[in-house]
Amino acid sequence: MQQRNISFNNFEQCIKCTICTVYCPVVSVNPAFPGPKQAGPDGERLRLKNKFFFDENLKFCMNCKRCEVACPSGVKIADLIHSARRNYDKQFPELRDVVLANTDLMGKFARPVAPLVNSLISTKPAKVVMDVMLDIDRNRAFPKYQSRGFRGWFKKEARAAQDCYRNQLAYFHGCSTEYQHPEVGKAFVQVMNAVGWGVRLLKEKCCGVAMISNGLWSQVARNANHNIAEFRKAVSRGLPIVATASTCTLTMRDEYPHILGIDNADVRDHITLVEKFLFEKLDAGEIRLVFKNDYRARIVYHIPCHMEKLGWSIFTEELIRMIPGVSLTVLDSGCCGIAGTYGFKKENYASSQAIGKSVFDQINALSPDFVCCECETCKWQIEMSTAYKVFNPIVILAEALDLEATAAANQPR
Ligand code: SF4
Ligand code: SF4
Known part of the structure; x- marks a missing residue:
């Protein structure tokens, strides 16, 4: 038949x-x-x-x-x-694609020798070798690995204090917070604790977005099933699942069912992004934020493509506008061109930079103090292609908040 x-x-x-x-x-x-x-x-x-x-x-x-x-x-x-x-597609992923897609594994290998790896991958000979042998474009700058990851910091410095908070949530930090930008996770814990929420870490695996892009279908299905099982445990304990990376959030909510065919209907709506979570709590009068009087910054907000798809950029914009002393400009909608691992590939590098040009030009013309963005790969692309630093909104909030005064304002009455 x-x-x-x-x-x-x-x-x-x-x-x-x-x-x-x-x-x-x-x-x-x-x-x-x-x-x-x-x-x-x-x-x-x-x-x-x-x-x-x-x-x-x-x-x-x-x-x-x-x-x-x-x-x-x-x-x-x-x-x-x-x-x-x-x-x-019957083609097997190339070695280059497997390397780029395994962000978690590469981070585990790199961390014990992070200073050595960072120096090596920024040298011209190493870039030429990667270009010739792996088709990773020699013009691409790599993010820096950190010797001490977020989870290690949390275990030593923060975990013991979490039980004293009346509310508890489960945090999905993602690979970049663990291996390259632990300051995002630290800022998340600081802000959440200040507004009266204790943080629990999930036994998470990489969300798998780079595996989807690079065709590692069995591997991403394993990661998705593992993460969904973790989310079910959290939801059964009444914990909301809160993330700081927009792409991880979109992938776990929508790509798992739409592309991988994995049913997550029972947990999908429990997965949210920190900016939405905070805004909704503020709007409901459940938390208060107290900002420093002397914080000043001219910020431009680049809305990542996946944030546009989620439709949640308004929450970030509203939160950043609440900070006294901030002037915020939202850039015209546009893709920065990196799209995770896409812009690292030799065959895509020129397209990637051409796509991002209007974003880079706008940032350069506005000459801000820094850029706000929820996506770590947009951060890498913008920092490589302009003279400006990029910060996750939760890092900006942690810096702008008077954390002690916020904690006092959120004490149970
Ligand atoms: S806009 Fe173009 S590149 Fe982006 S998802 Fe659609 S088809 Fe792909
Ligand atoms: S935008 Fe228009 S052409 Fe493209 S898929 Fe939608 S309906 Fe079809």
Whole structure:
């Protein structure tokens, strides 16, 4: 009996308006990419007839989701593209893709010798070797690994104090907080404790977004199932699951079911981002924030693509605007071009920088004190391509808050 192909995506809702193509950042810089309409709904019709129509150039999709945000019919275009890659792409990931996708494993290897690794990967000969041997572009700057991770700090400096808080939450910190930016996790714990919430760490695995981009399908399914099992334990204990990275949040809420076909319906709405969590508590009158009187900063906010897809940038914007002494400019909507591991690859480097140019130009023209952004890979791209530092909003809040006064204001009455 002939097998009937079925699409679980909603490609038939496409009204062929081509708005997605206008909003796709890759179309204008890489002619090899068929574009969201052709790669998404149009391609799905053909692929259902015969898998022969699968186009390997779908690998040029950055999974930025800008097409989905723009689509008036709600077609899950990027999900269609990545589901097609998962179902039909028979090519094995290259060594380079496996290395880039295994952020957790690479961090574990690098941490014990972090100063050595950091010096080595910033030298020109090492960059040339990686360029020639692995096709990782020699112009790319790498984030710095830290010798002491966030979890180690938490265990030694913060865990014992968490029991005394009346409210408890589960924190998903992600790989970059553990290996490159532990200051994000420290700021999270400081702010949460100040507003009366104790922090529990999940036994988390990498959310797997880079594994999705690089086609490590079995590995990402294992990570997703592990994380969902952890979330179920947290939810059964009444703990909200709060994250600080926008891409991890989107992946765990939406990519697990839409691309991997893994059901997370019972935990999805318990997974949130810290800015949304804080804003909602403030709005409900459950917490108070007390800011320093002398904090001053001119900040520009780059909204990461996945934050646009979540639709939650308003929470960050409102929180940062609450800080007296801050002047905040929100950049015009635009992709910075890195898209996780995409901009590290030699074949994508020029496109990546061309896509990000309007973001870099806006930042340079505004000449802020620093940039605010929830995504660590946007941070790496903007810091490499402009003269400005980028901070996660929770780091900015921790710096701007009078933590002692906030803690006093949140004491039970
Ligand atoms: S924007 Fe949506 S409806 Fe319009 S062509 Fe693209 S997928 Fe179809
Ligand atoms: S996800 Fe981004 S790169 Fe991929 S088709 Fe949509 S807009 Fe283009």
